[in-house]
Amino acid sequence: MTVLFGQLFTGISIGAVLLLIALGLALTFGQMNVINMAHGEFIMAGAYTTYVLQQSITGAGLSLLVALPVAFVVAGTMGVLLEILLIRRLYARPLDTLLVTWGVSLMLQQLARDVFGSPNVQTRAPELLTGNVAVPGGLTVANNRLFILALALAAVAALTLALRFTPLGRRIRAVVQNRDLAAVSGVPTARVDRTTFFLGSGLAGLAGVALTLLGPIGPTMGTNLIIDAFLVVVVGGIGQLKGSVIVAFALGVLQATGEYLTTLSVAKVIVFVAIVAFLQWRPQGLFTLRTRSLA
Amino acid sequence: MTAVTPAPPSTAGAPAPADIAPGSRSGGRSRLRAAAGFAFGAALLFAVAPLALSDFRLALLAKYLCVAMVAVGIGIAWGRGGMLTLGQGVFFGLGGYAMAMHLKLADAGPGGMPDFMQLYGQLDELPVWWRPFASPWFALPATVLLPMAVAFGLGSLVFRRRVRGAYFAILSQALAAAMVILLIGQQGTTGGTNGLTDIQGFFGYDLDDPVNQRMVYFIIAGVLLALLALARQLIHSRYGELLVAVRDSEERVRFLGYDPASVKLVAYVVAAGMAGLAGALFVPAVGIISPALIGIVPSIEFVIGVAVGGRATLLGPVLGAVAVAWARTALSERFPGTWTYLQGLLFVVVVAFLPGGLASLWALARRRDAGPEQSRRGWPAPARRRASRAEAHR
Amino acid sequence: MSDDRLDGLSVRDVRVSFDGFTAVDGVSLEVPAGDIRFLIGPNGAGKTTLVDAITGLVRATGSVCFGDQELLGRPVHRISRLGIGRTFQTSTIFEELSVVQNLDIAAGARRSWATLARRRRGIPDEVAAALETVGLTGRADQLAGTLAHGQKQWLEIGMLLVQDARLLLLDEPVAGMSHEERDATGALLETVSRDRTVVVIEHDMDFLRRFARSVTVLHAGKVLSEGTVAQVQADPRVQEVYLGHPVDAGPVPSGLEA
Numbered sequence: 003m004t005v006l007f008g009q010l011f012t013g014i015s016i017g018a019v020l021l022l023i024a025l026g027l028a029l030t031f032g033q034m035n036v037i038n039m040a041h042g043e044f045i046m047a048g049a050y051t052t053y054v055l056q057q058s059i060t061g062a063g064l065s066l067l068v069a070l071p072v073a074f075v076v077a078g079t080m081g082v083l084l085e086i087l088l089i090r091r092l093y094a095r096p097l098d099t100l101l102v103t104w105g106v107s108l109m110l111q112q113l114a115r116d117v118f119g120s121p122n123v124q125t126r127a128p129e130l131l132t133g134n135v136a137v138p139g140g141l142t143v144a145n146n147r148l149f150i151l152a153l154a155l156a157a158v159a160a161l162t163l164a165l166r167f168t169p170l171g172r173r174i175r176a177v178v179q180n181r182d183l184a185a186v187s188g189v190p191t192a193r194v195d196r197t198t199f200f201l202g203s204g205l206a207g208l209a210g211v212a213l214t215l216l217g218p219i220g221p222t223m224g225t226n227l228i229i230d231a232f233l234v235v236v237v238g239g240i241g242q243l244k245g246s247v248i249v250a251f252a253l254g255v256l257q258a259t260g261e262y263l264t265t266l267s268v269a270k271v272i273v274f275v276a277i278v279a280f281l282q283w284r285p286q287g288l289f290t291l292r293t294r295s296l297a
Numbered sequence: 298m299t300a301v302t303p304a305p306p307s308t309a310g311a312p313a314p315a316d317i318a319p320g321s322r323s324g325g326r327s328r329l330r331a332a333a334g335f336a337f338g339a340a341l342l343f344a345v346a347p348l349a350l351s352d353f354r355l356a357l358l359a360k361y362l363c364v365a366m367v368a369v370g371i372g373i374a375w376g377r378g379g380m381l382t383l384g385q386g387v388f389f390g391l392g393g394y395a396m397a398m399h400l401k402l403a404d405a406g407p408g409g410m411p412d413f414m415q416l417y418g419q420l421d422e423l424p425v426w427w428r429p430f431a432s433p434w435f436a437l438p439a440t441v442l443l444p445m446a447v448a449f450g451l452g453s454l455v456f457r458r459r460v461r462g463a464y465f466a467i468l469s470q471a472l473a474a475a476m477v478i479l480l481i482g483q484q485g486t487t488g489g490t491n492g493l494t495d496i497q498g499f500f501g502y503d504l505d506d507p508v509n510q511r512m513v514y515f516i517i518a519g520v521l522l523a524l525l526a527l528a529r530q531l532i533h534s535r536y537g538e539l540l541v542a543v544r545d546s547e548e549r550v551r552f553l554g555y556d557p558a559s560v561k562l563v564a565y566v567v568a569a570g571m572a573g574l575a576g577a578l579f580v581p582a583v584g585i586i587s588p589a590l591i592g593i594v595p596s597i598e599f600v601i602g603v604a605v606g607g608r609a610t611l612l613g614p615v616l617g618a619v620a621v622a623w624a625r626t627a628l629s630e631r632f633p634g635t636w637t638y639l640q641g642l643l644f645v646v647v648v649a650f651l652p653g654g655l656a657s658l659w660a661l662a663r664r665r666d667a668g669p670e671q672s673r674r675g676w677p678a679p680a681r682r683r684a685s686r687a688e689a690h691r
Numbered sequence: 692m693s694d695d696r697l698d699g700l701s702v703r704d705v706r707v708s709f710d711g712f713t714a715v716d717g718v719s720l721e722v723p724a725g726d727i728r729f730l731i732g733p734n735g736a737g738k739t740t741l742v743d744a745i746t747g748l749v750r751a752t753g754s755v756c757f758g759d760q761e762l763l764g765r766p767v768h769r770i771s772r773l774g775i776g777r778t779f780q781t782s783t784i785f786e787e788l789s790v791v792q793n794l795d796i797a798a799g800a801r802r803s804w805a806t807l808a809r810r811r812r813g814i815p816d817e818v819a820a821a822l823e824t825v826g827l828t829g830r831a832d833q834l835a836g837t838l839a840h841g842q843k844q845w846l847e848i849g850m851l852l853v854q855d856a857r858l859l860l861l862d863e864p865v866a867g868m869s870h871e872e873r874d875a876t877g878a879l880l881e882t883v884s885r886d887r888t889v890v891v892i893e894h895d896m897d898f899l900r901r902f903a904r905s906v907t908v909l910h911a912g913k914v915l916s917e918g919t920v921a922q923v924q925a926d927p928r929v930q931e932v933y934l935g936h937p938v939d940a941g942p943v944p945s946g947l948e949a
């Protein structure tokens with residue numbers, strides 16, 4: 003029973019990381035249908051932002067708190083630049099967008115290597131987040147995992163509220179549901195796109211800050227994250243957040259259970275097979291925004 | 298047939314023999330030109346290159362030609378069939394590992410075990426799934442059939458459920474990621490991160506001997522030419538036309554009574570077989586196969602050569618792959634960082650601004666003489682078609 | 692193969708709903724073999740959705756039989772192979788391929804893989820015949836994307852002919868056509884209906900009066916009226932739907948054209 007509970011929590015904390023790295027994609031890919039392979043490098047940018055801030059702000063807790071908004075803005079700005087310079091020209095060509103942004107991600111990785119060096123660097127975690135807390139059932143849970151879970155849930159909540167209740171959120175949803183209609187109804191679609199991209203990329207920055215709590219950071223950290231993040235959104239379904247949220251946690255638990263029963267590498271393969279099997283059942287993902295396509 | 302299908306005044310397409318609309322030109326002339334092209338290619342590969350290049354350079358060229366074989370397959374699957382496969386490394390790897398396992402076992406001699414197994418695995422007995430690879434009669438067909446079987450399995454699942462576009466691309470990439478993690482994780486039986494290294498012999502020939510290296514080069518060049526001939530036949534056949542139709546409007550093809558899933562499946566499986574063959578020949582040419590050669594990054598690097606050369610043409614992918622691989626060696630020897638920037642930039646510039654690849658420049662130049670009327674030809678569809686964004690995805 | 696048989700279409704109590712919204716709400720209709728049936732109705736009446744249901748594009752309940760074959764529940768390409776062909780509201784030819792290539796692909800669903808693996812030599816007879824019928828012989832080698840709008844529509848019909856479709860479902864085939872092109876299309880319909888059953892969705896009343904043999908009016912997913920052109924025009928419910936109020940008998944005004 004404790005074992006089960008322990009696996010469940012491990013799964014949930016893996017899921018929280020997945021959710022955090024996928025949430026930005028749920029906006030840019032899920033809402034705008036843009037496949038941005040440089041999203042992983044925006045995560046990296048958030049992580050390095052934390053690292054840089056720690057050079058000047060000595061308190062690890064304070065620097066983490068400062069890093070959250072700064073990384074959001076840094077990554078968001080990179081996203082907007084990318085949108086303006088390249089992605090905007092490629093909206094009708096999703097596959098080409100994928101390749102172009104992959105090229106951008108290569109360049110950003112090299113930039114990180116040139117600026118920070120190839121070896122991984124480590125940030126200091128605040129005292130408060132290094133310990134464990136005991137939870138009922140005789141288990142302990144790492145504080146940093148709890149923090150990430152809280153951050154992920156807070157981000158989801160904030161995003162949901164923003165999409166539902168702010169004028170900007172309404173515009174984003176309008177553009178998602180019917181771009182042409184939104185455009186003729188006076189919604190400035192280009193500006194909405196840019197703002198959505200800022201938010202989505204900014205969320206990648208937040209994820210980067212959170213990841214510094216889990217391990218060292220390096221120039222290629224994004225490559226490994228990006229696929230998992232995309233899978234979450236693909237399986238979750240396009241156009242809505244709740245699919246990604248559910249799937250992130252489901253994949254996290256599956257991964258944790260698989261890892262417990264076999265090994266890490268076999269668990270990855272199990273997850274892949276499960277995803278292909280799931281797509282047999284729901285090729286459009288868990289939730290879909292139905293639109294009329296064809297012909 | 299010339300009576301009913303008069304050739305248009307100009308064929309202004311991509312470079313011969315790989316025009317975009319194959320049906321619309323007189324078959325005789327095009328076949329003649331293709332034959333001349335093949336003869337020229339063969340002369341280049343079999344006579345000029347071995348004479349002009351040092352042993353070291355020739356070995357490099359052999360490696361590039363293996364990459365080019367993968368590119369031919371990607372050209373069919375992606376350029377013609379619209380399936381952007383970011384996981385060709387998996388098939389390349391399956392072919393490579395199948396070959397390397399056989400060669401390792403042959404090196405170890407009857408009843409022997411590959412060196413690394415005792416080292417990492419502390420195994421005293423060959424794992425069951427290694428055993429069949431001791432026989433060349435199993436291992437050699439497996440280098441091609443294994444990748445084709447995996448492609449068939451994955452393809453029939455996802456194409457039938459109409460998983461396509463970016464979704465397919467991401468899935469294929471995830472497959473590459475999963476495969477690499479699996480290989481690294483099972484170090485005792487796969488060699489882990491190191492892969493299978495230190496391969497000495499190739500069916501009794503010592504691979505350290507430059508003469509035998511040359512022989513390997515000739516085999517590779519011959520196989521590449523054969524694959525090109527196969528690709529050409531495929532592209533110009535009725536199936537080739539159908540594949541383009543599926544790429545441009547899968548639903549419409551379905552309403553004509555075809556099952557687009559099987560049309561795509563064939564192209565995907567063929568591309569996988571080509572990648573497997575390439576991987577198998579890569580092993581004797583380079584002497585190693587490892588996860589770093591087949592993961593996400595190499596898989597997407599296979600694509601860049603195709604994009605640079607011209608995805609929808611026959612020769613574009615081959616020339617692009619060789620050119621990119623060559624530039625990589627030349628530049629990364631001297632300025633490693635610069636090459637990465639350049640590679641990234643190449644992706645951005647070519648895909649965003651020249652989606653037809655260098656082949657479209659060639660076509661453009663030829664079109665100058667042909668006049669403006671046909672100026673639309675020679676570009677692959679994705680460059681021009683403005684699909685609705687929602688539709689373009691699946 | 693039973694290719695030369697002339698079959699009718701029988702639709703019984705077909706229902707299609709999208710997330711709770713019922714687009715086709717219990718439609719039944721019989722189209723006898725060899726008919727030219729026009730399907731009309733205001734925008735959003737469910738005409739296209741009904742055709743989608745017949746051709747397997749959307750899931751539906753009820754029953755659709757062509758001859759003695761039940762269609763509902765089969766995948767799209769199987770339905771097509773039973774001899775049902777359709778066009779779409781927007782043209783969906785393969786713009787990257789030539790006219791001949793378009794037709795040759797349409798003709799080929801029953802070809803073996805061995806045939807597919809070979810090159811096409813010349814123009815197959817059925818393709819040549821279709822080119823003749825739809826009047827595109829002179830443009831055989833032109834890239835389909837460069838055809839004029841009307842010619843694209845004809846090419847689509849030609850593709851149905853070589854496909855051996857015995858039931859043609861045409862979604863607004865004359866929309867955007869000039870007068871001459873409409874006449875030519877009408878004549879084409881009459882030719883092809885000699886050995887086929889044809890269902891046409893149209894908003895153009897003029898075209899309907901000239902070429903319809905029978906008419907079904909859909910409204911809000913239901914059959915509102917059915918009969919000959921004259922009967923339907925005289926039906927007060929039809930006039931109410933189109934005009935918002937019943938009027939005295941007489942030709943339906945051109946305001947009908949949506």
Ligand SMILES: Nc1ncnc2c1ncn2[C@@H]1O[C@H](COP(=O)(O)OP(=O)(O)OP(=O)(O)O)[C@@H](O)[C@H]1O
Nearest residue numbers: 292293294709714733734735736737738739740741
């Ligand atoms: N995939 C879908 N999802 C949701 N609603 C749909 C879908 N397809 C059709 N509808 C709705 O079903 C109704 C019927 O649509 P349909 O296209 O069949 O009408 P129509 O009679 O062909 O109209 P028109 O003359 O404008 O072509 C419309 O209200 C439409 O919005």
Ligand SMILES: [Mg+2]
Nearest residue numbers: 738739740780
């Ligand atoms: Mg309609």
